[in-house]
Amino acid sequence: MRIATLNAPFRYGADPSQWITVPPQGYGGIQWVVSHLIDGFLETGNEVLLLGAPGSPPRPGLTVLPAIDAPSVATTLAEHAVDVVHDHSDGVMLPPYLALPTVGTHHLTGVPAVPVNCIYVSEAQRRQAGSLHAPVIRLPVNADHCEFSIAKKDYLLYIGRVSRHKGVHEAAAFAAAAGLPLKVAGPAWEKGYFNVLVGQFPHTVDYIGEVGPQQRAQLIAHARALLVLSQPVKGPFGTEWCEPGSTVVAEAAASGTPVIASDNGCLPEIVPRVGAVLNSGNNVTASEAERLLAILPSADELRNVALEQWGHVRIAEQYLRHFARAMRDDNWT
Template sequence: MKVAMVIPPYRYGADPRHWITVPPQGYGGIQWVVATLMDGLLEAGSEILLLGAPGSPVQGGVTVSAAVEAADIHVAIKAFDPDVVHDHSNAAALPPGEVGPTVSTHHLNGVPERQANGIYVSRAQRTAAGSASAPVIRLPVNPSRYHFREAKDDNLLFLGRVSAHKGVREAAAFARAVGLPLTVAGPAWEKDYLDALLADFPHTVSYIGEVGGSVRAELIARARAQMVLSQPSGGPFGGRWIEPGATVVSEAAASGTPVIASDNGCLPEIVPGVGRVLPVGREITPRDAERVLRTLPTAQAVREAAVHRWGHDTIARQYLAVYERAISGEVWT
């Protein structure tokens, strides 16, 4: 199958010639999702045109387009003549226009711009968008991209945007309660939030900035647990934050690293079996924190669960089935 894969084009660093690639150089949730999905589609024999990520590594079966403007993306898609277009940009890079059968994965909160033939990454996200029957396909993980380790270091890890809605302070409070250091890795665009975090948890939090590649994979693999204490407030777009898909959950589990998560959004759907879920707003005592750590599943158990539930080949097959529905002319909301 020929698939045109559209992602939102984002600049990387200060040089205007550089873009966040697939896979990303550092932070980039959508880019990681697309990279992993492409792994599965390529193994299934698909041919892919990647748009919105100039400079991405070239691999067999993938053509990387230089197009980043909507008009140029339309031209490139028509020249490629795909069987289906898969939009990951919430219509930002692919506004309405005739480009053939199209499906759209929603990666954010709220109601998507393109609702026809939408795909959601969790039931919580789908419900918040007002849909009852659109497909839910989980975020994929390719275990070969991660390092599996049974032996863990005595530290906790937060990996992601350093922001209130991602629950970094809550992760630091848990780490302090249990007496373990917390490594925080990710972009910190809200300086006041980071400064307050470091001031309030000086002996607990170590901030190392954005990481990518093998450094990132090794950090995930070595951690005692991955902290995903997402919060319902403080989101980037205002209103209630509902954690949509949580890429870090599958990445951690594929590395044999259990997850400690809140019950916000998708997390109660995906974390059982690979970690523990804690209620938002619950104050964690040292005794509570120790019990949570003691009852986490083993590295082998979470790895097996990740591959079974979210393996890139499994998720690719689910997408191929949805592509066939769109190609046949079916329309859903």
């Protein structure tokens, strides 16, 4: 197939003259998903046109085009014959009345802007959206982008946006109970929340800021555990936060790093084989933290699960089957 992939365009925070690329220079969860999926599509013999991420590195089979909004997408698609459009922008990049088979991946919480031919990334996300029968396909990981390590260092890791709904405070409390530092890597746009976090845990939180692909891979690979303690509070899209898919869980497992997660959203679905799940709001004691860290899976076990559950070629093949459905006008909601 020839697949047009629509990425949601955002300026790169560290240098607003640039767009966030695929893969991203720093923070960019959706851009990592797009990158891993493109890898899978190319490795299964398909061709990809990438729109919405100017400056991304092209390679054989991948053409990067400069479109950054719906009108420029319409013009670009009129100039390049494609078989199917794969939308990652929740409809923002879709031209109205697009006469091409289109499939969207829902990366957010709540109801998608375009529910027709939508693919969800977890059962929890699909339930919150009110859908009963639409496909669920897990987020992919290309293990080649991950650094695998059996040897771990004495720190815990939080990686992502520093926000209340992502549970960074809860991660710091867990780390403090465990007597380990918590490295925090990601943008801190909510300064009030960030100041309270570092004020309450000055000897626990080691704030690194946004990190690039190489440092990200190293941080994940060498952590004792990744903490993903998302909370059921109001999130950035106005609804109660339901963790949609959590790419970083798959990346951690592919790196041989276990995960300690809350029971929010997708996490009870994907974490049990690669770590431990805690009740949201649970105050972990020092003895409980020590026990949890002692019973986590080994690096080799984690790697095997990652390849089985989230391998990028396997996930790409699932998408290709649904692309073929859309091309036959076998639509779904």
